[in-house]
Amino acid sequence: MREAAGEAGGQAAAPVPPNPGKAGPIPWEDPHLPRLPALGRTLGELLFNPRGFFPRLGRHGWGEPLAFGLITGTAGLLAGFFWSLLLYAGASQGLGDYWGSQSQAVGTGLAVLLMVAAPAVTLGNLAFGAACLWGALALAGAGRDFAPAWRIYGYAQGAMVVGVIPVLGLPLAGLWVLVLVYLGVQTVCKTSGGRTLMILVLFLGLQVFWLVLLGGVLLALLGFLGFLLFLG
Numbered sequence: 001m002r003e004a005a006g007e008a009g010g011q012a013a014a015p016v017p018p019n020p021g022k023a024g025p026i027p028w029e030d031p032h033l034p035r036l037p038a039l040g041r042t043l044g045e046l047l048f049n050p051r052g053f054f055p056r057l058g059r060h061g062w063g064e065p066l067a068f069g070l071i072t073g074t075a076g077l078l079a080g081f082f083w084s085l086l087l088y089a090g091a092s093q094g095l096g097d098y099w100g101s102q103s104q105a106v107g108t109g110l111a112v113l114l115m116v117a118a119p120a121v122t123l124g125n126l127a128f129g130a131a132c133l134w135g136a137l138a139l140a141g142a143g144r145d146f147a148p149a150w151r152i153y154g155y156a157q158g159a160m161v162v163g164v165i166p167v168l169g170l171p172l173a174g175l176w177v178l179v180l181v182y183l184g185v186q187t188v189c190k191t192s193g194g195r196t197l198m199i200l201v202l203f204l205g206l207q208v209f210w211l212v213l214l215g216g217v218l219l220a221l222l223g224f225l226g227f228l229l230f231l232g
Contacts, residue, residue: 026056026155029064042068046158050180054187057155060147065154066126073122076160080170081114087167122157129153132210133181136202142189152184178204 027033027041045053114121134149159176163169178200186196 069154069157073157076163079163132206156180
């Protein structure tokens with residue numbers, strides 16, 4: 001009887017195996033996986049199981065979220081520019097032969113310029129968005145370390161691949177990025193739902209504030225240059 005009880009107690013005390021869905025690094029940061037399969041697996045987990053993805057994100061590491069955000073963000077922007085070019089070309093056909101051809105030439109040149117600049121735009125968005133998220137976290141008292149904000153915002157760019165959807169792809173991608181930022185902050189920074197929502201509002205408010213400020217400075221600079229040219 002004692003031996004049976006001992007065996008039963010040993011079975012009850014046996015360690016529970018870890019949850020395989022939360023074990024190990026995220027695929028993109030797994031050195032044993034090839035880059036392309038790692039990218040696909042990370043996108044799948046991020047987009048379809050974010051609550052299982054973010055507990056494995058961690059708070060350290062700069063290069064991986066930079067590369068991931070740059071790849072997915074650029075791909076989403078390029079897809080959105082492509083669909084916009086098709087819509088613009090279709091609308092230009094109703095302007096007549098001369099104006100239609102001129103409009104198509106301008107639109108094509110602008111689209112090519114935007115496509116070439118897409119990686120730089122994505123990189124600027126990564127730096128700007130992560131800085132604003134870091135500021136929101138600091139203002140809300142959720143931490144002053146920049147690395148978690150950088151990692152959350154970098155991996156949230158995975159939602160930009162939704163830009164492949166015609167017409168509505170980029171707006172939907174922007175909304176999905178916000179959802180992933182919300183879930184990432186709540187999971188990584190251990191904040192409540194209400195506090196996370198406040199951080200998201202601060203994050204958007206900081207973006208609007210700095211964009212308006214930079215736009216005002218740019219307009220003032222252009223006005224000053226115009227005034228100098230007028231005097232000359």
